[in-house]
Amino acid sequence: MIVAGEALKTKHARYVLTPWLAQGNLQPPMIVRGEGIYLYDDDGQRYADLTSGLIAVNLGHGHPGVRAAMHAQVDRLCFSPPNWFNDTRAELAEALVGLAPWGAEGGRAFFTTSGAAANEDAIKFARAVTGRAKVLAAYRSFHGSGAGSATLTGENRRWYNEPTNVMPGVVHFWTPFPYRSPFFTDDPAEETRRALQHVAETIAAENPNAVAAILIEPVIGSNGVIVFPPGYLAGLRALCDAHGILLVFDEVMTGFGRVGAAFGGERFGVVPDLMTIAKGVTSGYVPLGGVLIRERYARGFDDKPLPAGHTYSGHPLAMATGVATLQAYRDGDLFARAKAIESRLRAGLERVRDAHEIVGEVRGAGAFFALEFVSDRKTRAPLVPWQGTSMGPMPSLFAGLKKRGAYGFGRYNVMHIAPPLIITDDQIDEVVATIDGAVGDLSEAHAAARG
Ligand SMILES: Cc1ncc(COP(=O)(O)O)c(C=O)c1O
Numbered sequence: 001m002i003v004a005g006e007a008l009k010t011k012h013a014r015y016v017l018t019p020w021l022a023q024g025n026l027q028p029p030m031i032v033r034g035e036g037i038y039l040y041d042d043d044g045q046r047y048a049d050l051t052s053g054l055i056a057v058n059l060g061h062g063h064p065g066v067r068a069a070m071h072a073q074v075d076r077l078c079f080s081p082p083n084w085f086n087d088t089r090a091e092l093a094e095a096l097v098g099l100a101p102w103g104a105e106g107g108r109a110f111f112t113t114s115g116a117a118a119n120e121d122a123i124k125f126a127r128a129v130t131g132r133a134k135v136l137a138a139y140r141s142f143h144g145s146g147a148g149s150a151t152l153t154g155e156n157r158r159w160y161n162e163p164t165n166v167m168p169g170v171v172h173f174w175t176p177f178p179y180r181s182p183f184f185t186d187d188p189a190e191e192t193r194r195a196l197q198h199v200a201e202t203i204a205a206e207n208p209n210a211v212a213a214i215l216i217e218p219v220i221g222s223n224g225v226i227v228f229p230p231g232y233l234a235g236l237r238a239l240c241d242a243h244g245i246l247l248v249f250d251e252v253m254t255g256f257g258r259v260g261a262a263f264g265g266e267r268f269g270v271v272p273d274l275m276t277i278a279k280g281v282t283s284g285y286v287p288l289g290g291v292l293i294r295e296r297y298a299r300g301f302d303d304k305p306l307p308a309g310h311t312y313s314g315h316p317l318a319m320a321t322g323v324a325t326l327q328a329y330r331d332g333d334l335f336a337r338a339k340a341i342e343s344r345l346r347a348g349l350e351r352v353r354d355a356h357e358i359v360g361e362v363r364g365a366g367a368f369f370a371l372e373f374v375s376d377r378k379t380r381a382p383l384v385p386w387q388g389t390s391m392g393p394m395p396s397l398f399a400g401l402k403k404r405g406a407y408g409f410g411r412y413n414v415m416h417i418a419p420p421l422i423i424t425d426d427q428i429d430e431v432v433a434t435i436d437g438a439v440g441d442l443s444e445a446h447a448a449a450r451g
Helices: 002-017 064-076 087-099 115-130 147-152 188-206 230-241 296-301 314-333 335-355 392-401 424-451
Strands: 031-035 038-041 046-049 107-112 135-140 171-173 211-216 246-251 276-279 289-294 359-365 367-376 413-417
Touching: 031 211, 046 276, 064 314, 087 289, 087 314, 107 115, 107 296, 115 135, 115 147, 115 246, 115 276, 115 289, 115 296, 135 188, 147 413, 171 188, 171 392, 188 211, 188 230, 211 230, 230 246, 289 296, 314 335, 335 359, 335 367, 367 424, 392 424, 413 424
Parallel strands: 135 171, 135 211, 211 246, 246 276
Antiparallel strands: 031 038, 038 046, 107 289, 276 289, 359 367, 367 413
16 A cells, blocks of 8 residues: 555656656655754654755755745735836845945846856856857856756756757866866966966967856866865956956855855955856745846946846845845854854864775865765775766765765765754764764775675
8 A cells, every 4th residue: 555655756756857867766755844954754754954955055944034034025025027126126136236245336136046047147248248259167067957057067967958059159168176186286386377377278269359258166066066276266367357358156056155255256355247146045945046247347238238037037035035044144144154164064074084995085165065985095086987877886875874864965976065054063063973974884885896
């Protein structure tokens, strides 16, 4: 006899298409409730959310203040035409510009419903502002799965889009990756120097006067939480300034405290011309994305039409959620808290690394970390190949997390750790212990496969 929970799972599998995965044999828990850093399934089993959902739920689940603001907005207004003004939209745009790094100059916000659309619109704006067409984006980046944003993406989630990429003029370049240097050096300063030289040569080869923008995640997110060595982002800024190119930071993952400051640019002391946002702007509670653009460029749209629009641009429910989310970040001083989380989480993860040969590197910033797994620490041979077809023993890691009451995800040989910023010190210790156990399971599965 099928019990209720199994009937629901059967229904889900029967009717829902799950992102990025082969659909045939999916058996994840059925999540029905969330509170704080925990998710709960229909059996009442609790899972610590190690990655804030998809690096979005920075406030943790079910924040009371945000829920109250959402309820109040539902009771007052659930849709407002995007081409008429709206009170809550004005509030959120002002608050976002206040967080942006443009000081007295200020800026303006344009709202979308996803990070993907935000990146596509940011590129339209950069092209309109500069009158140039080309865009440089990084390999190992992810900018979304829309047709345009996938073209901007620098890894295999773009391949589904090829060879008919719909956004012409996108050129990819390599970025620093100290642990696996594409520039053949172990010295971070040399890595920065060579990587910047590579971008300079790419710009020269593409025609500096044809390049509208460089688009980059200030910390590479879903492709491995790669923190650039000092000077790299500042060097990109200088190259942009030298050639009249706009610098666009994709802050979809790194924004709203994730890396220990309001934005990644702020954490690393570099000011972009445009920023794209999503995820943490509403703590993931409702879909919202956006483009923030500094005033000197926004002004250009005062007498020519803005080349973008969406039915749900500045949707009141998303706006109210965003206003309340930003308030909650302020009330909890959570961007500073992320900085404090960094040292305890890093220390804990380094203990995991020290206990398990299979961990090649711990890296990250703020509350955004990764463990990279290797089959040989000396040679740094990846446990499973990047963008390969075999996941080897990696599923045992995620099975181990699930068994121990934790939700986590990763890509290939990398596991992400990005808990909600409300996590307590005790909870950090608890999740580190959970990760330690699951990494033990991974080591065992690896050893067993080796025989
Ligand atoms: C850096 C970055 N940019 C853009 C996106 C796409 O955002 P969305 O899924 O809201 O379209 C993501 C999603 O993970 C992301 O990590």
